[in-house]
Structures are given as structure tokens and as C-alpha cells.
Amino acid sequence: MKPQYGIIGCGNISRFHFEGLRRAGADIIHISDIHESAARPYIEAFGAAYSADYRELIANPQVTVVSVLTSAKFHREICLAALAAGKDVICEKTMANDADEAEEIMRAAEASGQLFFNSYMKRFYPAVQQAKALLPRLGRLFSAQVRAYQRWEGQYYEHTDGSEHQWVLDGYGGAVVKCAGSHMIDMTLHLLGRPESLYANVDFIPGSQIDRKATALFEYADGLVASYETAIHPLDKIGHERDGWDESLEVNGTKGRIQVYTVKWDASEHRPALLVHYDNETGTSTEYRYDAIDPFHVEMQYFHDCLTQRKPGAPNHTDGFYVDVIIAAMMESSRRRASVDLDWRGR
Missing domain, CATH: 3.30.360.10 (Dihydrodipicolinate Reductase; domain 2)
Known part of the structure; x- marks a missing residue:
């Protein structure tokens, strides 16, 4: 099944993710940001639904992949919620606010069986x-x-x-x-x-x-x-x-x-x-x-291919945990x- 993306966070880094996913032919169907003005250009470009509350995006049954592009202090809360809802996750660096939070995310990702990628694009x-x-x-x-x-x-x-x-x-x-x-x-x-x-x-x-x-x-x-x-x-x-x-x-x-x-x-x-x-x-x-x-762009194509083929890849939750350690x-x-x-x- 083709991945269906929900994007949380439309700050400065998001434009690279959006463009990379666009080039990969990805379907972005739901976008969330507390500032609708930041999300509006992408909503219009992709014909996506919008919500100010990220929990509405995670609850959307059509979303299969949650891309977490907020600052790291929100990553634990959002990643754990996405994994608990059975979603695959792409998370911007750093994976968490500290090593304890990173370990919690890593173990939740492993227990869930979902695919998890941490964005270290270099x-x-x-x-x-x-x-x-x-x-x-x-x-x-x-x-x-x-x-x-x-x-x-x-x-x-x-x-x-x-x-x-x-x-x-x-x-x-x-x-x-x-x-x-x-x-x-x-x-x-x-x-x-x-x-x-x-x-x-x-x-x-x-x-x-x-x-x-x-x-x-x-x-x-x-x-x-x-x-x-x-x-x-x-x-x-x-x-x-x-x-x-x-x-x-x-x-x-x-x-x-x-x-x-x-x-x-x-x-x-x-x-x-x-x-x-x-x-x-x-x-x-x-x-x-x-x-x-x-x-x-290369990273997003790679993640998209992994998600489409249902295969793990790297950098993943373990790599993100190592950096935070x-x-x-x-x-x-x-x-x-x-x-x-x-x-x-x-x-």
C-alpha cells in the first residue's frame, strides 16, 4: 500500500521534507501546525487536510506515516502517540530532548513493529x-x-x-x-x-x-x-x-x-x-x-521507498538514540x- 503522509510542523526545516516528498511522488494528505498561516502554502500545494491539533492528524485513519518536524522538545510526546496509533514515523533530528526520552522512543518503536526513521540527512x-x-x-x-x-x-x-x-x-x-x-x-x-x-x-x-x-x-x-x-x-x-x-x-x-x-x-x-x-x-x-x-531529497526518496516496500532502513530509532546518548x-x-x-x- 502506498504510504499516506501526515506532516506535523511547518517551520523552516519542513520545506526540505515537503519538497523531497513531492519529488518522491508521496501523498501528503494531512498537515498540522499551530499556525495555520505556516501550513497554508503546503495545504494548498498538496490538497491536504489541516488541523491545528496534531492529535487530530494522528487520529486520521488514512494517515499511515507521521512526519515529526517540530522542535525536539515535542518529539517524545508526538512520536509515542504516533507509534501507539500504529503509524510509521519520520522524526527530525535530534530524536529527543535527552537520552532518557530517546530510549523511551526507541523501545516504543521496537515494541510497535512500525518503521521509524530519524532524519540525519548528511x-x-x-x-x-x-x-x-x-x-x-x-x-x-x-x-x-x-x-x-x-x-x-x-x-x-x-x-x-x-x-x-x-x-x-x-x-x-x-x-x-x-x-x-x-x-x-x-x-x-x-x-x-x-x-x-x-x-x-x-x-x-x-x-x-x-x-x-x-x-x-x-x-x-x-x-x-x-x-x-x-x-x-x-x-x-x-x-x-x-x-x-x-x-x-x-x-x-x-x-x-x-x-x-x-x-x-x-x-x-x-x-x-x-x-x-x-x-x-x-x-x-x-x-x-x-x-x-x-x-x-535523496533521504526522503530513500525513506519513501523503504515505507513503500515495508523494509527497515537507517538512520533509525537506534541511530537517533545513539546520538542523544x-x-x-x-x-x-x-x-x-x-x-x-x-x-x-x-x-
């Missing part, structure tokens, strides 16, 4: 997919460096309190780690697997819970250490394309190196991500330059000023 860059394929050629991995620097408007380092930026916490439940760094945490897990422990320092605007920079060491059982850093910054012309977007991942092994450079998340259809592979045996470097694509451990490590063993809770 896995769908061709450069990232090729990097994954090249990893076995690197030999024994011994180090990695991961960076997620994003230029945000505002004085995040000069202010002595966070009152001006409270909207970030109200909307997302966190600042740079959740909004910018979570994607590269997922990327690290996707390519390197789960670390055993980590040590982190998280820098907050004084007197607030607004994290503006976080640095961590992800420690693996075989001696591999991945150095991770994410930061809000004011620098206009840094990064791969000198546009203030400075996000990359480098993995080093005994037989070579891969480097992935991503591009600004909301302009990917104009500029491609870049992969560089160095092969130590031949002493050559190969650049993989692909046509520009929007990874949201890492974020929680980083905050704990920073508070304790100590390394923290990662509790995967029996996974």
Missing part, C-alpha cells in the same frame, strides 16, 4: 556514501578529526548572559551541539561506530545553558580516538568554500586517509560536498567531485571534568 551526500565504502582501504584506523563550525548572527562570545539567545533553548532545547554538532556526531558514529568513552568540555554563555562551543575526545576500544569540536563563530570567510561554513571529517589509517568537506546545509543543491582519498600504497590522492544534490555524555563529562564511560543501555 549521510546521503554521495561523498559520505563513498567515504563509507572506502574505509576498509584505510587499514587500521588510529585517529580522526571532526569539525562542525557554523556562523551564527549575534554576539555569542561577548555577552555576559544568554537572555538575548533564549529563543535557541526555547525552540531547540540546546544550542550548538544539538543544532549544529549533532549531525557530525551521527556522521562519526556512522563511519566509525560507537566509542567506549569520551571526555568533553562544553562552553556556555555565562549564567545560561546556551552552549556555544563543545570539544570532545571519542575513545574507542582499539586505541582510535576521534577529536570532535563544534562551535558557533562570527568568521565570515573560513571553511572549504570560504563562506563561514566550516564542517569536515578526516579519518586516518595505516594505509591512507579520507577527508570529507560538507557544504552549507540549506544550499546543498548548488554546491557539492567533497571527498578526498589518499592511498599510501600508490602515493596518490583522488578527489571525488559530484554533481550538487540536496541530501534531503553521546550528547548527554558530553554534558555529563563537562560537568564532572572527567572521562565518562558510555552507557548504551543494553544495545
